[in-house]
Amino acid sequence: xxxxxxxKEALSTLFADLPPSEPExxxxxxxxxxxxxxxxxxxxxxxxxxxxxxxxxxxSEQLLEAVQIIFDLGYYLESITGVxxxxxxxxxxxxxxxxxxFDLCRTVLRTRLPRSAPQLPSITPIYxxxxxxxxxxxxxxxxxxxxxxxxxxxxxxxxxDFHPLLKDFKA
Amino acid sequence: xxxxxxxxxxxxxxxNVGPQHPATHGVLRVKMTMDGExxxxxxxxxxxIHRMHEKMAxxxxxxxxxxxxxxxxxxxxxxxxxxxxxxxxxxCGIEVPERAEYIRVITVELNRISSHxxxxxxxxxxxxxxxxxxxxxxxREQILDLLESVTGSRxxxxxxxxxxxxxxxxxxxxxxxxxxxxxxxxxxxxxAKLVTGNIILMRRLKDHGPVDxxxxxxxxxxxxxxxxxxxxxxxxxxxxxxxxxxFDFEVPxxxxxxxxxxxxxxxDEMEQSLRIIEQALDKLPDxxxxxxxxxxxxxPPPGDYFAAVETARGNFGIRMVSDGSKNAYRLKLRSPTYxxxxxxxxxxxxxxxxxxxxxxxxxxxVIPEMDR
Amino acid sequence: xxxxxxxxxxxxxxxxxxxxANAAYLVWCExxxxxxxxxxxxxxENGPWGLLQPPIDGLKLMTKQLLxxxxxxxxxxxxxxxxxxxxALISFVTIPFSNSIVAHPIDVGxxxxxxxxxxxxxxxxxxxxxxxxxxxxxSSVRAVSQTVxxxxxxxxTTITIVMISGSLNLGDIVQSQLGGxxxxxxxxxxxxxxxxxxxxxxxxxxxxxxxAETNRAPFDLGEAESELVAGFHxxxxxxxxxxxxxxxxxxxxxxxxxxxxxxxxxxSCPIGDLGFFPFTHNVGWFLLKIYLIIFVxxxxxxxxxxxxxxxxxxxxxxxxxxxxxxxxxxxAGLLKVF
Numbered sequence: 001x002x003x004x005x006x007x008k009e010a011l012s013t014l015f016a017d018l019p020p021s022e023p024e025x026x027x028x029x030x031x032x033x034x035x036x037x038x039x040x041x042x043x044x045x046x047x048x049x050x051x052x053x054x055x056x057x058x059x060s061e062q063l064l065e066a067v068q069i070i071f072d073l074g075y076y077l078e079s080i081t082g083v084x085x086x087x088x089x090x091x092x093x094x095x096x097x098x099x100x101x102f103d104l105c106r107t108v109l110r111t112r113l114p115r116s117a118p119q120l121p122s123i124t125p126i127y128x129x130x131x132x133x134x135x136x137x138x139x140x141x142x143x144x145x146x147x148x149x150x151x152x153x154x155x156x157x158x159x160x161d162f163h164p165l166l167k168d169f170k171a
Numbered sequence: 172x173x174x175x176x177x178x179x180x181x182x183x184x185x186x187n188v189g190p191q192h193p194a195t196h197g198v199l200r201v202k203m204t205m206d207g208e209x210x211x212x213x214x215x216x217x218x219x220i221h222r223m224h225e226k227m228a229x230x231x232x233x234x235x236x237x238x239x240x241x242x243x244x245x246x247x248x249x250x251x252x253x254x255x256x257x258x259x260x261x262x263c264g265i266e267v268p269e270r271a272e273y274i275r276v277i278t279v280e281l282n283r284i285s286s287h288x289x290x291x292x293x294x295x296x297x298x299x300x301x302x303x304x305x306x307x308x309x310x311r312e313q314i315l316d317l318l319e320s321v322t323g324s325r326x327x328x329x330x331x332x333x334x335x336x337x338x339x340x341x342x343x344x345x346x347x348x349x350x351x352x353x354x355x356x357x358x359x360x361x362x363a364k365l366v367t368g369n370i371i372l373m374r375r376l377k378d379h380g381p382v383d384x385x386x387x388x389x390x391x392x393x394x395x396x397x398x399x400x401x402x403x404x405x406x407x408x409x410x411x412x413x414x415x416x417x418f419d420f421e422v423p424x425x426x427x428x429x430x431x432x433x434x435x436x437x438x439d440e441m442e443q444s445l446r447i448i449e450q451a452l453d454k455l456p457d458x459x460x461x462x463x464x465x466x467x468x469x470x471p472p473p474g475d476y477f478a479a480v481e482t483a484r485g486n487f488g489i490r491m492v493s494d495g496s497k498n499a500y501r502l503k504l505r506s507p508t509y510x511x512x513x514x515x516x517x518x519x520x521x522x523x524x525x526x527x528x529x530x531x532x533x534x535x536x537v538i539p540e541m542d543r
Numbered sequence: 544x545x546x547x548x549x550x551x552x553x554x555x556x557x558x559x560x561x562x563x564a565n566a567a568y569l570v571w572c573e574x575x576x577x578x579x580x581x582x583x584x585x586x587x588e589n590g591p592w593g594l595l596q597p598p599i600d601g602l603k604l605m606t607k608q609l610l611x612x613x614x615x616x617x618x619x620x621x622x623x624x625x626x627x628x629x630x631a632l633i634s635f636v637t638i639p640f641s642n643s644i645v646a647h648p649i650d651v652g653x654x655x656x657x658x659x660x661x662x663x664x665x666x667x668x669x670x671x672x673x674x675x676x677x678x679x680x681x682s683s684v685r686a687v688s689q690t691v692x693x694x695x696x697x698x699x700t701t702i703t704i705v706m707i708s709g710s711l712n713l714g715d716i717v718q719s720q721l722g723g724x725x726x727x728x729x730x731x732x733x734x735x736x737x738x739x740x741x742x743x744x745x746x747x748x749x750x751x752x753x754x755a756e757t758n759r760a761p762f763d764l765g766e767a768e769s770e771l772v773a774g775f776h777x778x779x780x781x782x783x784x785x786x787x788x789x790x791x792x793x794x795x796x797x798x799x800x801x802x803x804x805x806x807x808x809x810x811s812c813p814i815g816d817l818g819f820f821p822f823t824h825n826v827g828w829f830l831l832k833i834y835l836i837i838f839v840x841x842x843x844x845x846x847x848x849x850x851x852x853x854x855x856x857x858x859x860x861x862x863x864x865x866x867x868x869x870x871x872x873x874x875a876g877l878l879k880v881f
Contacts, residue, residue, distance in 0.1 A: 051261055051477030077391040078479075079505035083492050096477070096490065096505065100388070100397065100404040106477065129390030132217075132513050140225070155218040155542060164226050165501075186677050194769040208681060208852070297769040299760060299849025305581035371761060371848050524681075525770050525851045 003073070003103040004053050008042055010069045011054075014062050015041055052096075052106035060111045060120050067123045070097050070107060077123075078106075080133035082141035084115075086167040091118045091141055113143065122148040140165035183211050186524070190219045194297055194528040197538030201515075201531075208523050213516050221542040228502035233259055233469040234333065236499070241327030243504065244540035246289055249282035249318075250482035252331040257412060258478035258489045262471030265334040271460040272414040274340055277348065277451045278318060278330060280444040284355065285314040286483035287437045287444075290535045294434070295366055297532040298375060303366050310358050313351050320344055333469060335461030345452060352445050359442060367438060376431035380530030382518055383428050390517075391510040394485020395440065396534055399433035401426030406481035418450045430533035437535070470497050484508050484535055506540045558635040565796050566789035567597035569837065576841040607781040615675045615778075623670035623775075624783045627790035630659035630666075631797055638800050639714040641810040641826040652713040653701055656801060657694070660756060663794060664690035667758075667765060667775050670787070674778040682774030685852050686765035689755060692859035697752040699867040700745050703874045704728055704805045717809030721816075721824055727808040741870040746806045748863050750836075753798035755855065757791065760844040764852045799836040807832050 043055040058066055075097035083092040095109040113120060122145035123130045134145045135154035142163040145151060153160045163169060189200035198219035204212040224243060228236050240255050241248035253275060260267060267275075292307030315325045321340050322330040330337050366372060387397045397404050405422040407415045423439035425432035471493040479488040485507030492501040511534050519527040571586065571594065578585025586593030611620060637652040639645040649655055664687055671683020705711055707728065708719040720726050729746045755762040766774035776787045803809060810829040821827070850858075 049261070050474070051258065051479075071388075074388070076388045076393075077510075078486070078488055079391075079490070079503060081490060081501075081503040083501045094475075094490065094503075096488065098479070098486070098488075100402045100409075102409055104410055108477075127389055127391070128517065129392075129510055129513050132509065153218070155221040157218070164223060165229075184677065186681075193772060295848055299763070299767060299769065300847060301577070302581050302845050305583060309582060365846075369848060371850050371854075374854060375848070375851060523851065523853065525767070528770050 003099065003101075004044070004105040007054060007070070007073055007105060007107060008044070010073065011042055011056055011066060014058060014066055014069075047104075047106075052108050054105065054107040056107065056109050058109065058111055060113060063109070063111055064121050064123065064126070066109055067095070067126050070109070071126050074101070075099055075107060077127045077129055077133070080130060080137050082137050082143055082165065084141060084165065084167045085112075086115070088112075089115045091115055091143060093120060093137065093143060095123075118143040119146060120144070121146050124148055139163070142166065182206055188528075189216075194531065195538070196293060196532075196536055199512075199536065199538050199541070203524070203527075205524065208525075210519050210522050210524060210527055213519050213527070215512060215516055217542055219542065220539055222539075224543045225502055225504060228499045230498065232497045233471075233499065236502075237331070238327070238329040241324075241329055242539065243506065243543060244482060244484070244487075244508075244537050245326055246286040246537055247279075247282050247483040248326065248328045249279045249330065250480050251487060252328060253279055253413070254478055254480040254482075254487050254489050256331040256333055257480060258476050258491050259333050259469060259471065261478055262474075262476045262491060262493060263333070263466060263469060265465055266462055267334055267413075268459050268462055269414070269456050270339075270458040271335045273451050273455050274336055274460060275331065276414055276418075277340075277448050277455075278321070278328075280447045280451075281314050281318060281348070281351075282328070283483045284441050284444050285311045285318075287441050288314075290437060290483075291362065291366070294532045294535075295372070298372060298529060300366070300369075300372075303362065306358070306361070306365075310355060313347075313354065317344060317347050317351060320347070332461065334465045335459075339460045345455075348448060348452060352449055355441070355445055359438070362438070367435075373431065375526070375529055376429065376434055376533070377427075378429050379522075379526045380430035380433075380518065380533055381428050382514060386514055386518065390514040392485070392514055393510065394481070394483070394507050394535075395433050395436040396485065396511045396514075398422065398424050398436045399430075399533075400428045404486075406479050406486050410479060412478070412480060414451075415447075417454065418447045420444075420447050420450075430530055433533045433535075468497060470495060479505075482507060484537065484540070485511060504543055506543060508534070508536050508538075508541045512536055512541055554636060555632075558632055562632055562635060562793045562796070563789070566792035567601060569792045569795065570600070570788070571597050572837070573841050573844075576838070577845050580842070580845040601785065604782055604785040609781040609783055610778075612675060612778050616673055619669055619673035620778075621783075623666050623673055624779065624786035624790070626666035626669060627663060628786045628793065630662040631790055631793035634659045634797050635793075637713060638797070639717060639804070639809065640829050642714075642824065645714060648712060648714050651711045653705060653711045653716075656713075656797065657698060657701075660794075660797070661690070661694065663790070666790070670779070671775040674775065676778050678771045678773075679775050679777050682765045682767075682771045682777075685771075686758065686775060689758070689762065689764060689852070689855060692856050693752045693755040693863075696748050696859060696863040696867040697756060699864070699871050700749045700752070701801075701805060703745060703867070703871050706871075706874055706878060713804050713809075717804055717811065720808040721811045723811075723815035724808065724813040726811070727806060729806040741866075741873060744866060745870050746802075748867050749806065750802055751858075751863065753802055754840065754843065755859070757794040757798050757840075759791075759795065759840055761847040761849050762855055763849060764855055767849055769849075795837060795840060796833065799833040799840070802836055803829065803832040807836075 040057050040059060045052055045055050047053050078096040078098050081094050085092055090112045092110055092112050097107045099105055120143060122134055132154055134148055135151060137143050138145060138151055139153050139156045140163055183204045183206050186203045186205045188203055189195045190198040200216040202214045202216060203210050224239050227239055237255060240251040243251050288307040288311040292304035295303040319325045321344050322328050382396060382400050384400050384402055387400050387402055393404060401424060403422060403424045408422050420443045423436050425435050473493055473495040475492045477490050479486050487507055488505035490503040491499055494500040515531060519530060575585040586596040589595040589599055611617060634656050637649045637655055667686040668683045671679040708716045710716060720728060729743055758765045776784055779787060810826055811824045812828050816823050
């Protein structure tokens with residue numbers, strides 16, 4: 001659990017101006033209708049229940065800083081993906097990080113973007129391997145990664161102008 | 172060729188390797204800018220068999236999506252089954268009976284050996300040696316027969332159920348597996364003589380295809396690629412799931428960072444998988460293979476869940492976002508080859524085409540898993 | 544005059560038949576051999592032991608369409624396969640199968656074989672250049688640099704033998720080795736060169752070179768299928784491909800003949816002429832020896848992975864050429880001394 005605390009400490013510098021947030025009660029206990037919009041901050045999740053340890057939500061401006069912290073702590077990038085929260089009119093981008101050593105700590109960075117203008121800085125300068133993941137997320141959700149060297153469709157045909165994983169996508 | 176060479180960017184031509192090419196093992200395309208036989212730059216083009224499994228997940232109920240798992244990585248379909256079963260079980264809190272866990276491990280490890288056998292055969296074929304392919308397929312055939320007898324399919328398995336299995340194994344399977352372990356041990360010795368010690372193979376693999384630890388971290392390489400670079404990372408060990416902690420096995424790690432290290436990792440892994448299967452067969456408990464109580468309708472509570480397993484190619488992760496309905500709200504499949512292949516573009520610069528293709532083979536690509 | 548012409552026509556006809564039958568049935572041997580090494584039966588459906596497979600394959604190849612890719616120089620494209628087959632065919636004219644069975648004994652037979660072997664590599668260049676395909680292009684460049692690299696040690700080794708036997712005539716070279724297997728050039732037992740211990744190594748060099756010359760695995764860099772698809776014959780279909788294929792096997796036979804003639808005593812009986820039929824110097828021994836050599840060719844092909852082009856060139860320039868040059872010098876010196 002050492003690295004988990006270290007990571008939490010390093011990342012909480014990003015949220016110095018926010019009050020330390022308490023872990024939210026689990027959504028399932030609250031019943032299905034009452035989604036409380038979650039604020040920025042770090043939540044320690046129950047690994048056995050969720051499969052990851054640290055759940056960090058942040059603003060898109062803080063992303064590069066946070067990813068740099070994560071990189072310096074020796075995490076590797078597992079994947080980048082999006083989720084379309086059409087009811088909130090938001091797109092969420094999720095970054096999964098994990099570790100090579102036995103100090104198990106899966107960290108999730110997530111940031112919410114307005115659906116109308118989904119723009120985010122690219123993390124390719126830090127994690128070179130983010131390139132394909134960002135291109136894929138661009139394919140599926142139309143999220144634009146500023147500073148990506150080659151943001152063209154990867155999995156979709158090269159002339160694709162649709163984003164199939166958006167919830168309002170009709171084939 | 173280890174000495175650095177200076178390539179001339181103005182005297183290049185583009186060589187289009189793929190989408191149909193014998194060395195890419197599927198529809199993968201690499202646009203190589205070549206200076207003579209040296210690669211100046213390479214750009215991998217994916218998506219030729221992209222099927223949008225993630226969208227299918229949103230349109231199907233949880234059990235309906237299980238067969239898709241076998242279509243992702245057709246060589247180690249069992250491990251993909253396992254990953255998906257794990258994440259849904261974690262989300263719904265389903266308990267898996269112990270016998271089912273053991274059988275899962277046995278089948279996954281058998282499948283891992285068969286996957287490595289295909290890789291070995293195909294890899295030596297890439298290097299121009301045809302014969303090991305036939306031996307490997309002969310051995311793999313035994314595994315396929317065994318797995319067919321319990322799962323009913325030979326390649327695209329859909330054997331796991333949430334909380335258990337499709338059916339129980341019988342005595343024939345157990346005795347057949349024991350016989351196979353004996354046979355495979357002998358065969359592995361033969362491979363070591365025929366392939367591993369071959370001077371041409373060593374010359375072609377040693378010190379070629381460098382992938383260092385820093386590159387692994389930047390690209391998120393896992394599995395034998397990371398273990399061939401001295402990273403002791405195996406999800407079965409680092410993040411134990413199922414009943415893996417019960418077994419005594421080693422995670423082979425080689426620090427040479429070259430193609431030969433990756434080759435040796437896989438060869439050793441087959442040996443270790445045999446050990447795991449042997450122990451699992453010895454310890455196999457009695458009991459049911461499906462839980463007594465299991466929700467009729469799979470409806471995970473809202474939230475997001477993650478599970479990772481070690482497939483033959485590395486860390487396969489599933490991120491599942493549920494909104495409480497009977498379909499997944501979002502299902503992200505993190506496939507190992509996707510990250511492993513990505514580093515090819517950077518690593519192959521300045522290589523000769525023959526070395527680059529030998530390097531590509533050492534990454535053990537399965538294209539459907541990459542393209543999803 | 545008419546008799547000579549008749550002789551020539553007959554010789555060419557027999558050579559074509561021999562080469563054709565060899566090419567066809569060497570493919571069968573190759574596939575059966577591959578089956579043997581790979582624990583499988585090999586061809587077995589057509590005829591007994593699949594013996595009808597080669598003519599059926601030939602028929603299939605002949606009935607297929609010869610596709611000519613757009614934008615190629617047709618003349619060059621079409622001439623390449625012929626160029627692959629033709630020199631191999633001509634080379635047979637001077638190969639002595641036995642004391643009496645030789646189409647036309649030429650005094651500079653060795654020279655002629657090398658001249659036509661060089662022409663054979665020309666066909667690879669022409670095919671690669673004429674195909675308008677980058678893989679073919681790379682392959683033909685490889686094939687030619689490979690041929691150049693391996694012709695040198697091959698020739699130097701041959702010159703060593705020529706010096707010992709004092710003739711460029713292949714028949715004379717065999718004549719000097721008649722007697723028994725201890726008279727063969729492969730052994731370091733020849734008195735006139737003072738027991739030159741390098742002779743077995745020379746034989747190995749010649750053997751390796753003839754494997755490389757014929758573009759066989761593990762030196763089949765020209766058609767390395769996992770790198771260059773099919774190399775110089777990527778674009779060839781139908782009999783165009785068929786001719787390349789037959790040319791390859793004809794070259795194998797030539798290579799084996801040369802090895803046998805230069806080092807293994809040609810048609811000589813291994814235990815000397817005992818005076819009754821199987822143990823006289825006759826053509827049977829020659830055929831037996833060349834097919835043994837060809838079996839080794841097949842064996843090697845199905846056992847080893849492929850080298851790389853730089854490994855191949857390194858082997859030739861760094862090892863084979865210096866060793867064979869040294870052997871040439873040594874032999875010359877020993878010949879002078881003894």
